[in-house]
Amino acid sequence: MNIDKKIVDDLVANDVSFITTVPCKQLAGVIEEVDRREGILHVPSNKEDEGMGLCAGAWMGGKRPAIIMQNTAIGVTINTLATLIQYYRMPLPMLISYRGELREPVACQVEMAVHTKALLAQLNIPTYHFHHQSDAAELDEILKYTFMCNKPVAILTDANFWGGYGDQ
Amino acid sequence: MIRSEILREIAPILRDQLVICNIGIPSQELHAIDDQPSNFYMLGTMGLASSIGLGLALAQPKTVIAIDGDGSVLTNLGTLPTIANNVADNYILLIIDNGSYGSTGDQPTYAGKKTSLAAVAQACGCERVIECQAEDTGAVLQAAIDARQMTVIVCKCDSGNAKMPVITMDPVVIKDRFMKAVQA
Numbered sequence: 635m636n637i638d639k640k641i642v643d644d645l646v647a648n649d650v651s652f653i654t655t656v657p658c659k660q661l662a663g664v665i666e667e668v669d670r671r672e673g674i675l676h677v678p679s680n681k682e683d684e685g686m687g688l689c690a691g692a693w694m695g696g697k698r699p700a701i702i703m704q705n706t707a708i709g710v711t712i713n714t715l716a717t718l719i720q721y722y723r724m725p726l727p728m729l730i731s732y733r734g735e736l737r738e739p740v741a742c743q744v745e746m747a748v749h750t751k752a753l754l755a756q757l758n759i760p761t762y763h764f765h766h767q768s769d770a771a772e773l774d775e776i777l778k779y780t781f782m783c784n785k786p787v788a789i790l791t792d793a794n795f796w797g798g799y800g801d802q
Numbered sequence: 803m804i805r806s807e808i809l810r811e812i813a814p815i816l817r818d819q820l821v822i823c824n825i826g827i828p829s830q831e832l833h834a835i836d837d838q839p840s841n842f843y844m845l846g847t848m849g850l851a852s853s854i855g856l857g858l859a860l861a862q863p864k865t866v867i868a869i870d871g872d873g874s875v876l877t878n879l880g881t882l883p884t885i886a887n888n889v890a891d892n893y894i895l896l897i898i899d900n901g902s903y904g905s906t907g908d909q910p911t912y913a914g915k916k917t918s919l920a921a922v923a924q925a926c927g928c929e930r931v932i933e934c935q936a937e938d939t940g941a942v943l944q945a946a947i948d949a950r951q952m953t954v955i956v957c958k959c960d961s962g963n964a965k966m967p968v969i970t971m972d973p974v975v976i977k978d979r980f981m982k983a984v985q986a
Contacts, residue, residue: 652861675860677888679853680880687850688884691822691857694842694981699857717846718854722977 637767637796638663641729644770645700646673648777650727652692654678654685655702658731660796665702682707683714686726693724698781700727705734705750705790706743715757715786723784727777732763732790737798754788761788764795803936805898806831806964808957809869812940816841819947820984822855822868826905827963828898832869834966839979843969849878852895856885859893862984865947866892872899872913879922885954886927894946895954896939902961920956928954936960 641664645653654677655665669676675697679685682703689699707730719726733740734747754761760783762776763769773789780787793799805828809816813836821841823829829843844851852875855868875881875897885895901914913919920933930951934942936959946953 652857677857677860677884679884681878683847683850684853684878684880684884687847687853687878687881688857688860690850691854691859692861693857694854694977694984695858695861696984697861714847714850718844718850721846722973724977 637770638667640770641773642667642671642674644773644777646671647774648698648781650698650700650777651675652677652689652697652699653702654688654699656680656682656685656704656707658704658733659799660731660733660791660793661702661729664729668702681710683711686711686714686719689726690718690722690724698725700729702729704731706746708750708753709746712753712757715759719786720757725781725784726786727780728786728788730788730790732792735792735794737793739799750790759786759788761790764789764791767795769795804960804962804964805900805904806835806966808898808936808939808959810835812943815940815943815947816867820858820864820866822851822858822866824851824870824874827966828869828871828904830966830969831964833969834964838983840983842980843971843976845969845973845976849874852881852885853878855895856881856888856890856893858984859890860888863892864984865894866890867894867896867943870895870897871904872897872901872919873903873911875919876911876913876917882923882926882928885952886923886929889952891950891952893952894943896943897954897956898959899956900959900961904961904963908961908963914961920954923954923956928952930954931956933958
């Protein structure tokens with residue numbers, strides 16, 4: 635089964651109907667799929683903290699939100715995660731492209747990759763790491779868990795999960 | 803007129819609407835002047851009032867007024883293209899532009915110098931942008947509500963703060979009563 639479609643099917647099955655995205659090459663297929671679905675309002679944002687603000691508003695307006703972004707965004711959003719999403723106890727699934735892991739061609743991406751899990755752990759954010767495509771079988775449970783506990787939850791998807799970087 | 807005087811004047815208009823209020827002294831002032839369950843006070847996260855307001859407006863049909871400041875909009879300038887390109891006709895962004903960072907000691911912002919936030923909003927694609935003087939805020943705001951058209955209001959006013967107590971309400975309580983007001 636197409637992994638992009640499977641991911642978006644799981645989001646839809648869990649009533650996620652508001653998704654904001656900051657683009658990533660690896661997540662391009664998922665973002666396209668999100669854009670295609672009738673039942674999802676897709677609002678691209680310019681920066682990830684802005685996106686989390688949109689998600690907070692959508693949640694209070696009655697829609698289940700999600701954000702799709704790169705792991706570099708963890709560096710951008712720590713304040714927002716702590717003082718908005720966590721402080722007000724809001725659920726937020728974060729589908730994250732985990733750049734800078736095995737098969738990464740761009741050295742600078744490693745500089746945030748080495749901090750990603752440590753920062754998420756410091757913030758007490760439940761974190762799941764998809765390394766093989768079969769790991770995505772847990773996505774449905776992860777989404778249910780997120781909306782059960784009203785917390786931000788990170789789903790890191792690395793290059794191996796996405797099948798590398800094509801010709802690189 | 804300073805921000806607290808404007809808030810006092812528009813409080814009767816705000817009372818019947820969903821309001822997302824900017825961090826710091828603006829929220830403290832609104833809370834002290836006319837606390838309502840339909841007010842969402844930001845206790846942290848400078849810059850995101852306009853984003854929260856847009857998300858809320860896109861998710862449900864009631865009118866949403868985000869009360870923001872010039873300093874906070876400058877912090878999250880990327881919000882204006884997002885607002886322009888995702889039109890919610892139940893959304894009003896009210897920027898109280900006093901040309902200063904009020905909550906941190908009235909340091910000047912660039913909006914008080916050469917930068918026009920109304921011109922920036924227009925350049926970003928916002929179609930209904932109204933710059934007004936503080937005294938006219940109530941009339942402009944009521945007209946925007948009645949128009950049912952997405953509106954950015956830049957209200958030019960004097961710098962200064964009223965001395966109000968810090969909000970001690972728990973954030974989860976603020977959110978919970980606000981969500982009930984949204985659903986009511």
